[in-house]
Amino acid sequence: MFDCVALVGATGAVGRIVLDQLHARKFPMRKLRLLASARSAGTKVRFGDEEITVELLEPTAFEGVDLVIASTPDEVSAEFAKWAVDAGAVVVDESAYWRMDPSVPLVIPEVNPDAVNNHQGIIASPNCSTTQMVVALAPIHRAVGIRRVIVSTYQATSGAGLAGNVELESSTKAALGGEPHKPETFQHPIGFNLIPQIGSEKHKGYTSEEMKMVYETQKILGDDTIAVCPTAVRVPVAIGHSESILIETKEPLTAAKAREIWEQADGVTVVDDLDNQSYPMPRDCDGHDDVFIGRIREDISSDCGIAFWCVSDNLRKGAATNAVQIAELLARKHAEKQQTA
């Protein structure tokens, strides 16, 4: 059991869910501290029967902290993570800042749990679009090998935090009322619209969000030869990222075999009965921790491929749940060490 866990960014869209999950999953800790920027410091946040006062995130804040779970913007993580590591804590970080650092493991517990063993104080949780895709890819990759992935995303507004959902609602209401609406969080009005840009231009016309799906997938699966062609699109959905994915496998794979593999995979729920209009949809996946897979079929444009549709709650498995699962891995290791000592 950890003596003290700190949650950084507890008042954000993801932080709130981390808090719920720590409580619901009875995370083994004696004390929980909440840290945030000056704007939120001093506010009180409910944790089960307790009320915890949010403390200021500052260099001296991590004294006595064993484990940090953090959901903050990249630039915040760039600064505080070192304070925490210097104070002797291990940081599970959800920002993009540390993910591609060679000394930082990038972990999905169902996929590469052993990677946590090699940390130097920081462990990163992947991008939300990447996480749900790689949960789906990993068991197929283990079974027959994946050569190439073509993915088009349908990403929810909550990927941009609470402000994203506020803007989805205001933009939708403005459109319904025939009124103008000035976007602030997104580049363009999102109500009844699609925005084929998430992040900014990063590489050869691909955005930063798209390139995360390339680099992070290769790092988590430990295979730089996997080719990925991503297109990331924001859609007017509040919670739940969806992905249309085509994988080219190294060996042929029937749809039935792929379905069987996914039915047995950790963290995956198969919802796949087209005749009965049953397949994953954001509305149904909102609030669930699994990655949902449906529309499983053989690629009719090649001899070696599987096409499928994948939905997951981007705030949960895409962020909060995955981070808490990494923390649970660390807690088990910590308990083993305590028993040995």
Add this chain to the structure above:
Amino acid sequence: MFDCVALVGATGAVGRIVLDQLHARKFPMRKLRLLASARSAGTKVRFGDEEITVELLEPTAFEGVDLVIASTPDEVSAEFAKWAVDAGAVVVDESAYWRMDPSVPLVIPEVNPDAVNNHQGIIASPNCSTTQMVVALAPIHRAVGIRRVIVSTYQATSGAGLAGNVELESSTKAALGGEPHKPETFQHPIGFNLIPQIGSEKHKGYTSEEMKMVYETQKILGDDTIAVCPTAVRVPVAIGHSESILIETKEPLTAAKAREIWEQADGVTVVDDLDNQSYPMPRDCDGHDDVFIGRIREDISSDCGIAFWCVSDNLRKGAATNAVQIAELLARKHAEKQQTA
């Protein structure tokens, strides 16, 4: 000039736009008749300064009619088209019923205008998702050859007619108010949701809508070797279908060259400046006749491919505009014949 043109299905979502376009484009005809089912027969519809009374669609309705433009459900087309052809009319049909009939040309005027010459009374206009995709594919296919197409669609509710948009609005309002909503037009609630099913199961787990994009693409481009892997998804957008498309070309093609080809292509507008957040979006394409292309980039998962994003008003180029353009081809041929005679 045609003596008499009949519009079948004038009161539907597409029929209304056909009517507008016939007027706006000054279609060469002396008389326009409107035909519809008993439900709409007798109603009056404005056409420019005229008011036209909708007549009943019945076997004897096509006497004296030279040209029919029809936007009806498949089963209606299956019946009336023969009445029209027997009466000596040429039918431009927007339903799916005749498209794959070997004796029926399937025409996109920018792509295969000469196909109209071989009709036997019926000419079909393609599926809305197919049309915009093939307008984009054709000039690339002519330049370097296309081997394979992987496409994920983001389809507007108006693809299901006026009822689709009514349901988008009611479903969205119910969701905003936290009230239940029983879908009627779609399989599931569409407000703030995605439905990865359009049509019913047709072939190996692909839906009828998806298989249209395979068969119709091959027929229009006159090349059965083009492989297509489609995923069709309904999104909460009223007007404008969007598509994330990856094409594998027979010869390498740079993004710059692809952009140049599309900039010179008929019926295409390139909107492609990611740095300035400029790309096609449904909101901007609503009410326009062109196919809009952006996010043009080389496939980073292969040596021979182009990824892009394509949006078009599904009621216009996807339906009404394409049918009127086919009718204009026929009008030019008719005029030439009249001059020769």
